[in-house]
Amino acid sequence: MSVIPICMLAVTAAVLALTLRQKNGEIALLLTVACAVMLLAEVLGSASEIIQTVRGIVSASGVSTGYLAILLKVIGICLLTEFTANTCRDAGSSALASNVTLAGKLMATAAALPLYADILNVVTALLTKRM
Amino acid sequence: MDVELIFKIAAIGIIVAVLCQLLMRSGREEQAMLTSLAGLIVVLGLIVGQISSLFSTIKRLFGF
Numbered sequence: 106m107s108v109i110p111i112c113m114l115a116v117t118a119a120v121l122a123l124t125l126r127q128k129n130g131e132i133a134l135l136l137t138v139a140c141a142v143m144l145l146a147e148v149l150g151s152a153s154e155i156i157q158t159v160r161g162i163v164s165a166s167g168v169s170t171g172y173l174a175i176l177l178k179v180i181g182i183c184l185l186t187e188f189t190a191n192t193c194r195d196a197g198s199s200a201l202a203s204n205v206t207l208a209g210k211l212m213a214t215a216a217a218l219p220l221y222a223d224i225l226n227v228v229t230a231l232l233t234k235r236m
Numbered sequence: 237m238d239v240e241l242i243f244k245i246a247a248i249g250i251i252v253a254v255l256c257q258l259l260m261r262s263g264r265e266e267q268a269m270l271t272s273l274a275g276l277i278v279v280l281g282l283i284v285g286q287i288s289s290l291f292s293t294i295k296r297l298f299g300f
Contacts, residue, residue: 118242121243121249128253128256129252129253129272129275131272132248132276132279133249135276135279136245136246142283142286145290177297177299180298181297181299181300
């Protein structure tokens with residue numbers, strides 16, 4: 106799918122939501138949510154090729170694929186929390202949006218904790234070798 | 237990608253707004269409120285499937 110239908114769909118949905126917002130704000134919000142979900146679902150369908158390519162590069166370079174799994178998980182967390190925070194901000198509750206962002210940051214850090222442990226192991230191995 | 241969904245939601249919104257106006261003018265505030273609630277629930281039912289498919293795609297793609 107090319108980029109032009111995506112932009113046209115977004116503009117159409119924005120105009121329709123603007124029309125509806127005066128009379129029926131909830132349905133306008135749901136309309137924008139539906140448009141965002143459709144856009145993301147459409148684009149993510151083609152993102153699997155990117156992930157396959159990155160997998161190929163990582164396996165060719167000899168880096169452990171566990172790191173790639175962690176990286177993909179963090180990217181997924183970022184995507185979901187960003188989507189949710191934008192929707193909450195659109196609905197006018199920005200406190201909820203920033204709390205969702207905070208939760209996403211914490212969960213991304215928790216998902217990346219094994220990497221910190223690996224770095225610590227490498228550092229201690231270097232130091233003990235030096236001594 | 238079905239663009240009809242967007243237009244369907246917009247049409248439901250416009251119809252519900254018109255019905256609400258009519259019911260308000262004729263002095264039936266409770267029925268107007270119930271109509272707008274019904275429209276909201278119908279639209280929610282329409283987009284819940286899309287949201288669940290998006291979340292399952294993300295789950296499958298990023299390996300949760």
